[in-house]
Amino acid sequence: MKNIQQIRKEHVARINNAILYIETHLSEKLMLNDIAKKAYFSPFHFHRLFSLVVGETVNNFIIRKRIEKAAGLLIHQKETPITEISEILGFTSLSSFSRAFKKFYGMSPVEFKESSPNKFSKICKTESKNGQVAISFEQYICSINNSIQWFKMNAKTTVQKINKFEIAYISHQGEINQVEETFVRLIHWATPKGLMNQENLRLITLYHDSPKITEPSQIRLSAGIILNSKVSVDGDVGLITINPGKCIASRFEITLDNFEKAWESNFVWMSENGYKKGENEPFEIYYNNYNEHPEKKFIVDLCIPIL
Secondary structure (H helix, E strand, O other): OOOHHHHHHHHHHHHHHHHHHHHOOOOOOOOHHHHHHHHOOOHHHHHHHHHHHHOOOHHHHHHHHHHHHHHHHHHHOOOOOHHHHHHHOOOOOHHHHHHHHHHHHOOOHHHHHHOOHHHHOOOOOOOEEOOEEOOOHHHHHHHHHHHHHHHHHHEEEEEEEEOOEEEEEEEEEOOHHHHHHHHHHHHHHHHHHOHHHOOOOOEEEEEOOOOOOOOHHHOEEEEEEEOOOOOOOOOOEEEEEEOOEEEEEEEEEEOHHHHHHHHHHHHHHHHHOOOOEOOOOOEEEEOOOHHHOOOOOEEEEEEEEEO
């Protein structure tokens, strides 16, 4: 197995390959699957690692690079019409370009073009090399180390085989922060059946989509309860058998606002230790009612099936 230092360096090189591809295709429609292929990652894993290394999401990075390139053209090629710049950089319309530009710089492209270029002499916020963005090894190490340090302080991690289990679930589609309403419905169904009093009670969230890739309104989750025995279901409650196999299981005791950081650091740990995400879906297993915790914390396992 490669050592951690080798893995880190390979990740930096692969992310930089993706960055180079983005920067040389800004005028084209950039698809996440195509970009991820340039880095030899799955789209799911690539999006998380890209955010960690670069400090922003892939989509934000693309928009920023397009806007920054437009700013450079407005400063150095004043004779080029704004409409043409918008087309060169792949915006679908002049209005969408103007909105994005104003959101970034606080003024319209016309106002920017008429302003003193000295005011915007330090447009680039990222280290560049030969006109291209390059993420330094030192930047990556700093980001990785911060994430790993937080992870070590807050997680107890094992790599284990998780045997298959059955859940009763209700499907949820939409904003993740609204999944609690789905759990309320599930608990309302489970309580009269005595399931909330079963030994070793465990609730589970199964992620069918990644919030890093799928639009919030289209994200699909399953809010479930792990069953100790057979049960009949009805209405919108279904049954599904989960067979995760080998998993990274990280136990956290955290508040709701730390879930994203916990997942990010869990994936970092996976990558840093040379594991690869498997085809099965990630999931969370809850061991308590956070409302009954003195600090409103979840006791939860974040599980990533791996190859």
